[in-house]
Amino acid sequence: MQIQKTRKIEALTSNYAVAYAVKAADVDVIAVYPITPQTTIVEKLSEFVANGELNAELIHVESEHSALSAVVGASAAGARVFTATSSQGLELAHEVLHIASGMRLPIVMAVPTRAVSAPISIHNDYGDVMNARDVGWVIYIAASAQEVYDTVIQAYRLAERALLPVIVAYDGFLMSHTVEPVELNDEEEVRKFLPRTPRPYTLNPRRPVTMGPLTSPDWYYEFKYQQVLALQEAYKIAKDVDAEYSRAFGRGYGVVESYRMEDADYAIVTYGGAAYGNAKAAADLARERGIAAGVVRIRLYRPFPTADVLKAISGVKALAVLDRAIMFGGPAEGPLYRDLAAAMYMSGVDKPAVNVIHGIGQRTMYVEDLYKIYTMLREGPRKEVVFMGVRI
Amino acid sequence: MTLPKATELPIGAVVTEPGSTRRYSTAGWRTLKPVIHDDKCVRCQLCWLYCPEGTIAEVRGVFKVGGRTYDVKYEIIYDHCKGCGICANECPTKAIEMVPEAP
Amino acid sequence: MKVYYKTLRDLPREELFAPGHRMCAGCGAAIAMRWITKVVGPNAVIANATGCVEVTTTPYPETAWMHPYIHVAFENSAAVASGVEAAIKTLRRKGLWDAGDTKVVVIAGDGGTYDIGLQSLSGMLERRHGVLYILYDNEAYMNTGIQRSGSTPKYAWTTTTPVGAAVRGKIQWKKDIMGIVMAHRVPYAATASISHILDMANKIKTALEYTTEGPTFLHIFAPCVPGWRYPENKTVEVARLAVETGYFPLYEWDHGKLRLNPPSNSHIDKTKRKPLKEFLKLQGRFAHLTEEEIAELEKELDAYWQYLAKLQTL
Amino acid sequence: MPMGVVEVRFHGRGGQGMVTAAQVLATAAILEGKYAQAFPEFGPERRGAPVKSYLRISDRPIYIREPVLHPDVIVVADQSLFSAENPLEGAKDTSILVVNGVYKAPIKTYYVDATTLAIKVLGRPIVNTALIGAVVKATGVVSLGTVAEALKKYFTGRLYDLNVKLVQIAYQETVGL
Numbered sequence: 002m003q004i005q006k007t008r009k010i011e012a013l014t015s016n017y018a019v020a021y022a023v024k025a026a027d028v029d030v031i032a033v034y035p036i037t038p039q040t041t042i043v044e045k046l047s048e049f050v051a052n053g054e055l056n057a058e059l060i061h062v063e064s065e066h067s068a069l070s071a072v073v074g075a076s077a078a079g080a081r082v083f084t085a086t087s088s089q090g091l092e093l094a095h096e097v098l099h100i101a102s103g104m105r106l107p108i109v110m111a112v113p114t115r116a117v118s119a120p121i122s123i124h125n126d127y128g129d130v131m132n133a134r135d136v137g138w139v140i141y142i143a144a145s146a147q148e149v150y151d152t153v154i155q156a157y158r159l160a161e162r163a164l165l166p167v168i169v170a171y172d173g174f175l176m177s178h179t180v181e182p183v184e185l186n187d188e189e190e191v192r193k194f195l196p197r198t199p200r201p202y203t204l205n206p207r208r209p210v211t212m213g214p215l216t217s218p219d220w221y222y223e224f225k226y227q228q229v230l231a232l233q234e235a236y237k238i239a240k241d242v243d244a245e246y247s248r249a250f251g252r253g254y255g256v257v258e259s260y261r262m263e264d265a266d267y268a269i270v271t272y273g274g275a276a277y278g279n280a281k282a283a284a285d286l287a288r289e290r291g292i293a294a295g296v297v298r299i300r301l302y303r304p305f306p307t308a309d310v311l312k313a314i315s316g317v318k319a320l321a322v323l324d325r326a327i328m329f330g331g332p333a334e335g336p337l338y339r340d341l342a343a344a345m346y347m348s349g350v351d352k353p354a355v356n357v358i359h360g361i362g363q364r365t366m367y368v369e370d371l372y373k374i375y376t377m378l379r380e381g382p383r384k385e386v387v388f389m390g391v392r393i
Numbered sequence: 394m395t396l397p398k399a400t401e402l403p404i405g406a407v408v409t410e411p412g413s414t415r416r417y418s419t420a421g422w423r424t425l426k427p428v429i430h431d432d433k434c435v436r437c438q439l440c441w442l443y444c445p446e447g448t449i450a451e452v453r454g455v456f457k458v459g460g461r462t463y464d465v466k467y468e469i470i471y472d473h474c475k476g477c478g479i480c481a482n483e484c485p486t487k488a489i490e491m492v493p494e495a496p
Numbered sequence: 497m498k499v500y501y502k503t504l505r506d507l508p509r510e511e512l513f514a515p516g517h518r519m520c521a522g523c524g525a526a527i528a529m530r531w532i533t534k535v536v537g538p539n540a541v542i543a544n545a546t547g548c549v550e551v552t553t554t555p556y557p558e559t560a561w562m563h564p565y566i567h568v569a570f571e572n573s574a575a576v577a578s579g580v581e582a583a584i585k586t587l588r589r590k591g592l593w594d595a596g597d598t599k600v601v602v603i604a605g606d607g608g609t610y611d612i613g614l615q616s617l618s619g620m621l622e623r624r625h626g627v628l629y630i631l632y633d634n635e636a637y638m639n640t641g642i643q644r645s646g647s648t649p650k651y652a653w654t655t656t657t658p659v660g661a662a663v664r665g666k667i668q669w670k671k672d673i674m675g676i677v678m679a680h681r682v683p684y685a686a687t688a689s690i691s692h693i694l695d696m697a698n699k700i701k702t703a704l705e706y707t708t709e710g711p712t713f714l715h716i717f718a719p720c721v722p723g724w725r726y727p728e729n730k731t732v733e734v735a736r737l738a739v740e741t742g743y744f745p746l747y748e749w750d751h752g753k754l755r756l757n758p759p760s761n762s763h764i765d766k767t768k769r770k771p772l773k774e775f776l777k778l779q780g781r782f783a784h785l786t787e788e789e790i791a792e793l794e795k796e797l798d799a800y801w802q803y804l805a806k807l808q809t810l
Numbered sequence: 811m812p813m814g815v816v817e818v819r820f821h822g823r824g825g826q827g828m829v830t831a832a833q834v835l836a837t838a839a840i841l842e843g844k845y846a847q848a849f850p851e852f853g854p855e856r857r858g859a860p861v862k863s864y865l866r867i868s869d870r871p872i873y874i875r876e877p878v879l880h881p882d883v884i885v886v887a888d889q890s891l892f893s894a895e896n897p898l899e900g901a902k903d904t905s906i907l908v909v910n911g912v913y914k915a916p917i918k919t920y921y922v923d924a925t926t927l928a929i930k931v932l933g934r935p936i937v938n939t940a941l942i943g944a945v946v947k948a949t950g951v952v953s954l955g956t957v958a959e960a961l962k963k964y965f966t967g968r969l970y971d972l973n974v975k976l977v978q979i980a981y982q983e984t985v986g987l
Contacts, residue, residue: 201403213406214408224406408558
């Protein structure tokens with residue numbers, strides 16, 4: 002695959018980047034319900050369809066529960082589908098999340114993340130996606146508009162190969178409504194990268210099957226175990242797809258990204274554009290002030306990239322997990338911290354790790370705040386939760 | 394009998410064989426079973442029409458019944474008859490009798 | 497409606513719904529399913545809501561369905577069908593659909609239509625998807641063991657509307673789902689009963705053909721043996737009495753025009769209707785009714801018939 | 811199962827009242843100050859389809875929640891079940907079979923013509939209360955008196971009287987083979 006000729010760089014928000022990726026992927030059915038901050042995706046898609054640039058049926062459903070239900074039906078009929086939502090919409094669709102993965106239907110859903118009510122907040126944090134982290138969907142968390150564009154395309158290839166639905170998440174507002182440079186691929190190249198692959202079963206009168214049967218205790222567990230295997234398999238497929246994409250279009254991200262970790266003593270492990278970007282700036286600041294600091298970003302959040310993230314943090318003396326969601330009542334409130342702590346424990350890795358919770362309801366994560374994480378780590382080992390940025 | 398393993402099952406619990414409940418006999422559900430007395434049957438089709446299980450067969454052929462010749466005959470396929478008795482209840486000539494299921 | 501079938505002989509013979517399903521003996525919905533699948537024909541996708549029909553026809557690893565069939569959840573069969581219909585439309589346009597003019601049919605019970613699924617139904621109707629939505633109405637949540645739904649008639653016993661000293665059966669009237677559907681100005685909607693199969697079959701086929709113009713709707717009356725407390729051989733008789741007493745009138749809404757169908761078209765004159773008691777007395781769920789309560793039901797029924805008679809003149 | 815526990819498995823068809831039979835016996839045992847547990851085979855029960863229900867009675871608290879695999883007592887309400895499934899599955903050589911109608915089995919068997927008795931007394935072939943009488947006769951696990959007390963939770967008025975009478979007649983007419 003040679004690098005394609007014309008390099009089209011556009012100035013796009015992450016939401017628009019999603020729309021351009023969906024257009025390039027020759028999607029057949031889109032079902033979306035408006036909700037801040039996702040709405041501009043469906044607005045841009047509506048323009049593409051109205052102008053004949055995108056040959057798709059756009060279903061203006063009456064709720065997010067119906068949005069996901071409609072793309073489940075369309076995917077089951079063999080169509081390539083897209084939907085998108087945030088916050089309350091993802092909560093309303095939650096019932097169908099389990100069903101989509103249980104039915105092993107390839108679906109791609111963009112989620113510009115937003116805090117979850119109550120109290121209501123239209124601003125960014127990861128409370129919505131983190132509440133959907135264990136429902137059997139593959140979950141990417143992108144950190145730039147370019148990566149959003151590339152990841153949506155990769156998501157279709159992975160979904161159709163792994164037969165699993167995929168969420169592509171990214172910061173609401175801080176990325177969804179932030180204009181950045183995005184290099185768009187040649188759409189024919191994208192279509193070649195996403196060939197129409199036959200599915201084992203679809204709703205077709207020539208080969209009738211029954212989807213969504215009732216399973217008794219003799220059967221249900223086996224199908225759930227099938228999903229466990231499928232998600233484990235998706236870890237490898239995600240790496241392959243990223244490599245194939247990189248060969249085809251010159252951009253790749255891996256499943257975990259490291260910044261200045263080669264000789265780092267202390268690391269922040271985090272996700273999402275704002276947290277990662279500000280953490281990188283804090284690491285630079287820390288190095289200027291004599292601390293060997295680095296950052297690790299989780300790009301593929303589900304399936305959890307245990308091997309890759311443990312490799313990335315292997316050299317540090319201590320680390321902080323910067324979480325942007327509160328999962329109430331657990332041993333630690335940060336979802337990524339829980340994942341990483343378990344991964345470390347299961348692999349016999351006993352490094353001091355502190356769980357820093359910040360950016361809740363889009364509370365600004367100043368670089369100076371994140372720099373203090375490194376000084377805190379240097380002061381001495383600790384294993385606790387630190388709620389940073391909140392008036393206590 | 395041993396049931397298939399997780400990896401041996403169709404992905405996503407899809408049932409690939411249409412109409413496969415046919416393999417399951419519901420005959421054991423009934424305490425009474427319908428018997429068609431062909432001599433009284435005037436071929437009105439109501440039993441065939443209303444059977445919830447679709448288990449009354451419409452057999453083509455030449456059938457002489459009491460001086461009349463019909464081109465069809467109705468027979469109950471007992472594998473799937475649940476003994477509900479709707480056919481007997483709807484039969485205008487009371488040609489269908491509900492008899493106890495032999496123990 | 498168009499008359500595709502004049503006599504019982506004209507009705508399709510090939511069965512497209514396998515026996516061996518686990519519906520109760522004498523189930524009204526089973527009769528409905530048998531005729532829906534036969535009349536709809538093989539080139540259709542069926543989207544089914546959670547309910548009695550769904551759990552009794554898809555006991556893994558078996559299925560009674562010979563159509564491509566999908567069940568997702570309880571409240572979204574109309575949304576799922578909208579997705580299937582849109583998919584077929586796009587895939588055909590892109591030359592990626594190899595089954596030609598495939599129809600899309602929803603099958604849902606009264607719980608899944610009157611109550612939990614009303615929103616997705618309304619969305620589908622408002623969006624004009626070419627889908628035939630078929631409601632099989634057994635007037636309560638039967639799969640979970642006979643709890644009241646928006647379709648349960650007034651005073652009827654269910655396990656959640658018991659007959660007590662203080663409250664006697666269901667308090668509210670049965671919701672007029674047809675009125676709600678007609679308010680969406682769909683091209684075609686009709687009521688049908690498993691006791692009148694020719695009428696039902698012609699309406700199914702008519703409704704299916706009209707899906708080229710937009711969404712169509714069928715309200716099929718399907719009595720339930722354990723739920724209504726009557727002997728299992730009386731299902732068709734109960735359904736017939738529902739029509740003959742005027743409790744469940746057969747009518748259709750065809751491109752904005754309401755028309756009562758035989759025998760209901762002769763029932764505007766109350767004397768032509770059998771007394772409501774004929775229908776009620778067969779069923780244990782009404783066994784507790786007093787004379788006053790029956791009179792109240794009759795009064796409401798008369799008012800409803802006046803309403804239909806007026807609508808028919810518009 | 812530890813000593814002092816009686817495990818009973820009921821085999822019947824949907825609508826024959828096997829769940830109620832287990833519950834009545836459990837209620838009676840609890841009235842006698844014992845520990846008891848009664849539960850159906852969970853799942854959609856369809857009129858006519860084969861169903862099982864389970865009962866445990868013990869003088870110590872019961873904490874396991876598992877179907878009865880090696881029943882001390884097997885109750886079969888409908889002999890057609892012998893062709894539909896294997897009610898004797900998991901039986902021990904000390905197990906007792908209580909069956910509606912005469913039946914030859916390789917284990918100690920008690921039978922009663924529950925259907926005829928039920929039709930005679932109740933006017934309908936509802937066999938569960940008659941089989942309760944047979945189980946009491948066969949095992950003595952609870953007394954007729956507390957069964958009569960327990961039945962008050964399930965029947966009232968005339969139906970209660972008839973069912974108590976049916977339990978007593980079935981008790982007398984139950985014969986060990």
